[in-house]
Amino acid sequence: MDSHDHSSAKRWATGAPEPTLLELARQTQKARINCSQHFPKNVFRDSAWDIMLELFIVAEEQRTMCVKEAIAVLGETPTSSLRRIEGLKEAGLVIRSYDPIDHRRVLVTLSAHGRTAMISFLKHLFDASGGASGDKKAVKPISFFPVARERTRNADD
Numbered sequence: 001m002d003s004h005d006h007s008s009a010k011r012w013a014t015g016a017p018e019p020t021l022l023e024l025a026r027q028t029q030k031a032r033i034n035c036s037q038h039f040p041k042n043v044f045r046d047s048a049w050d051i052m053l054e055l056f057i058v059a060e061e062q063r064t065m066c067v068k069e070a071i072a073v074l075g076e077t078p079t080s081s082l083r084r085i086e087g088l089k090e091a092g093l094v095i096r097s098y099d100p101i102d103h104r105r106v107l108v109t110l111s112a113h114g115r116t117a118m119i120s121f122l123k124h125l126f127d128a129s130g131g132a133s134g135d136k137k138a139v140k141p142i143s144f145f146p147v148a149r150e151r152t153r154n155a156d157d
Helices: 003-013 021-038 047-060 067-074 078-090 112-126 145-156
Strands: 094-098 106-110
Touching: 021 047, 021 112, 047 067, 047 078, 047 094, 047 106, 047 112, 067 078, 067 106, 078 094, 106 112
Parallel strands: none
Antiparallel strands: 094 106
């Protein structure tokens, strides 16, 4: 984590404005990229999630992304990348369309459903709403471990 990341965390913890969804998506993307410094790349790789994050960021920045750029982001073979994009399309999370300026290019964007899902997940992941108490303390990812432990405890009963 670089010094910019620390200043962002301090800003969020000191009662400054809540981070935007774009900032949360970028933070999540940085964490995903940093995983490769600690684990083998193909162990914790989920290219569908990577492209959803990238498409959310691109949309929030009011940019577009063509399929060729998406393939580069995924870092997989073109065939695997296209299969992944097609799976997201079939799930209703992304839309492929011809570039209105250059019909040789195919654009890929989040669908309305994909955008809603990303917003919901980012808010859940970072508890951006402040939780049930409305407390606006530091924004931090939610641990999923206690939920799994609770399920295990209930299964043992």
